[in-house]
Amino acid sequence: MILVWLMLILFIGGLAAWLAESRGAEHPRSVALVAIFLDLFIVILMIFAPEIVGIKSPLLSIENLQGDWLVLYQSEWINRFGVKFLFGLDGLSLLLVALTVVLGLVALGAAWGEIKERSGFFYFNLLWTLAGVIGVFSALDLFLFFFFWEVMLIPMYFIIAIWGHENKQYAAMKFFIFTQVSGLLMLLSMLVLVFYHFESTGILTFNYFELIGTVLPENVGIWVMLGFFVAFATKLPVVPFHNWLPDAHSQAPTAGSVILAGILLKTGAYGLLRFAVPLFPNESMEFAPIAMALGAISILYTAKVAFAQNDLKRLIAYTSVSHMGFVVLGIYAWNAQAVQGAVMTMLAHGFSAAALFMLAGGLQHRIHTRNMDEMGGFWGVVPRMSFMALFFTVAAVGMPGLGNFVGEFLVLLGGFKANVTVTVFAAMGLIVAAVYSLIVLQKVFHGENKNNHIMHDLTYMEFLCFALMMVGLIWMGLYPQPMLDMAEPTLRSLGVTFQ
């Protein structure tokens, strides 16, 4: 039940925030803060004091936890179609839920001073998106999963369409159509899978545990798998399904970008890990070389497009796609190092991308432009902000000692065992990442302050958010073992071989 409370708190908190607006524009954010803090408290208990909330410890030694679920919750929902209210949490889900809650807090910090209009509805959408994401990370009934997949989409649409920038309608619509069309493909695939399962066993169910291992006819299986893949690859995103992302990011308000880059993209990766590959292991292995190649193409292609941008947020958006290329590569290499690397990349990129978007959003809020050609020399103006920019850029470049390196290194290390050619190309990503990252530092923070922009440095709230993410990345970079240990039982049970 504690698991359901995680979501309920956010759903109720969202409604309360909306209602609180009538008491004053400042109230919704306080309500949201309380809701997220409650969730954070629960998550901390789940990790460090699991007995209090009645779940199994995620930090026990691996042997005790072979594929065990920390907590499972089940109740009836739509009996007629075999749809159940089935949630479960294992190490991987818990890591991602923790990431969601922490970044929810960061997003709140980003919105704190920025959202002034219709704040009640804004925080409602924010909390509902978070609830949807937690649902996605814990739903184990395919229909329920699809339900949450939609729940996180619609509030996000409103966040972009209402609080976005100059071209928000276009961006929001594009985001919606891309996600919706690919989501539809997933729904169709789901139905086909359920249908074949019904055919062979006579049981109508959407239960993940029962559907796993369903054998599909050869010519059907590949298409059903592709339906899932396209949905997740659009979310992640992978070239050539990435085009919604630069628009959505450049138009979204800062908090929206933080959630999009930090969390929503990871639902795509999670979907691949939890559903696309384990449900269709044979089809996926057949498809793996293509998926890995798409990963490498994503890395290199978007790195190059990023380099040419002068819109700061657009540039960071493209780099996100580039980093997600490593995740696809890692997942489809499907060995211990590569998949663990993909998980670490998901976590680390959650922080580094969220922080970079927050910086870009902060700059836009201060000087009302995202055009880097009009910036320069900010190091002398806003030293704290510049230091943060340097830190998170360096993290994104993949500097050892910070989280992103651990992820990307492990992906490449494992990828090399699975497919040498693709990995060699992907490793070139290390070089091009340096090219586009350093040009940002140069254009924005170094050089001369041509337009004599004057602005205030980080606010207390912003500083706290950055510090939080900084500590997170250093921890992941120097001592990632607790996270690797938490994810390992999950990955083992999904079928990844750890010798």
Next chain:
Amino acid sequence: MLDYLWLVPALPFLGFLILVLAEGKLSEIPAGIVGAGSIGMAFVVASLAGMEFLANDMSSYTQELWTWMAVGSFKAGFTLYLDGVSLVMMFIITGIGFLIHVYATGYMHDDPSFARFFSYMNLFVCAMLFLVLGDNLLLLFLGWEGVGLCSYLLIGFWYTDPYNGYCARKAFVMTRVGDASMALGLFLIFSNVGTLNIQEAMLLAQNQWAVGGGIATAVTLLLLGGAVGKSAQLPLQTWLPDAMAGPTPISALIHAATMVTAGVYLIARTHVLYLLAPEVQYLVGVVGAITLLMAGFTALTQNDIKKVLAFSTVSQIGYMFLALGVGAWSSAIFHLMTHAFFKALLFLTAGSIILAMHHEQNIFKMGGLRKDLPWSHWLFLIGTVALVALPFTSGFFSKEEILAAALANHDGGYVLWLFGVAGAFMTALYSFRLYFLVFWGDKTHDGHEVMGLHLQGPLVLLAVLALLGGYIHIPVDGVFPHAEHDAHPSLFYQGIMIGLPMIGILVAYLVYVKKIVNTCALSTKGFSAKLHRFWFTQWGMDWLYEKLFVNSYVVLARLNKSDLIDAIYNGISKFCMSLHGLVVETQTGQLRWYNLTLAAAVLLVISIGVLL
């Protein structure tokens, strides 16, 4: 004290943390104390630990700090490994590093970002120590990337000038090319022997890989790629001269004494693998030989005092590569050490000269500084004779060892030796060209020596080391296989090796003091001008890279700025919109039209029914 080995990298890191957490707001004296003091303390700990290590006659010492990451069969830890080679490196880094830090407190005096400077410097020392102390290639790689980052930050330290930013990016990206190659090398090692622990991997490789086999060759080539990037050897050498845009203490510490020699360290550290790939090992020597000579020619044409020294560094590292190529592993490390002494001395003295000349770096605007800058003059002369390897200086011992080893090597070592002695002549020529142009001749500008214990103190110590450092015996015998270079070359060859630099000095004297040749005319007119231009631009390589890689990447990126794939989706949406437009056309609002279409549709349906 060996138990406290972890303090050696931890102390500089602590210094870095203090300086960063104070947000660069510490004033000069406390920042200087933290910045230089942390390195000094690290040196003390390193010395005590080193003494215990040597006193106990240990061959290696391992200290496990914590597990970094363990996934499946892959395991890498923050584990320190001390043996003769890392001991020598540790002394160089903390010792020379400390002297340079002290000097920098004087050099950077009054710079508004004084504390930021020392925070980067401390981080650099920490990363460099991890590079040489790491027991596995991943930890080495952490240091490797870390020093690259600090190099980037410090080259672009004066960030308001976009040129500095350009140089910093160039250095970072070019070395990253090498780093990517090195990373692939690590992947290949891991996928073949299942570990990245250096000693284990070498042992396993020795047992499993065939000599001259494909894997050994590929691995060593990939690692060599990393080494030539970091150590500025052919074909990735063009970033180092631009790196001189940074403050001079950086050039001394990073781009002369420590970081740029990391490639030499890497190859020496993994020498067992290179012994398994003799062709690649010889290639290392060839790369060194060609680089040392090419850089020598280029040094001869430069007019910026720091760039001459930069090319001289490239050239001297070429000697170290040559040594590695002929299996003179310990001589390579020995030359690495003596080079650190005299090149740090030269750079720091050059820094003093630059300060005295109010940040003038063009040697043609100097001249006759002997009288005005007596300290700098003598110190620079000491550094120069050590660089030229005149007998009994430190450079003489190490270079002589290398050339003797090349001569004794029967597999093509003779050719390398020829390059080496030709390079020795060039070294003398360009070094004394620099010396004569700066300190002799007519005085054109007034210089005023900047004095202070923290400036001259380190210089004098370095000068002593540069002169006498050749008598230090480095404790690396247990690490490397005994080489054949103990055989001494005959008197004839020794004469050549000592005589050629002398001739070089003489030529430099005749040309640049007696002016028997008009060098100005040579560099501006006719064929010699073209040659001058060719050498000056690093044999055209810098130009070629700019055109081939930089420009093409920029052009291609610009062409696709709006992302071609987006055009497909926009095409789909346009298509839908036009269909939408077509359908809208049918909604005219006229009853006539609706009647007509209704009738036509009915007719159509009936006729289809009838026909089928």
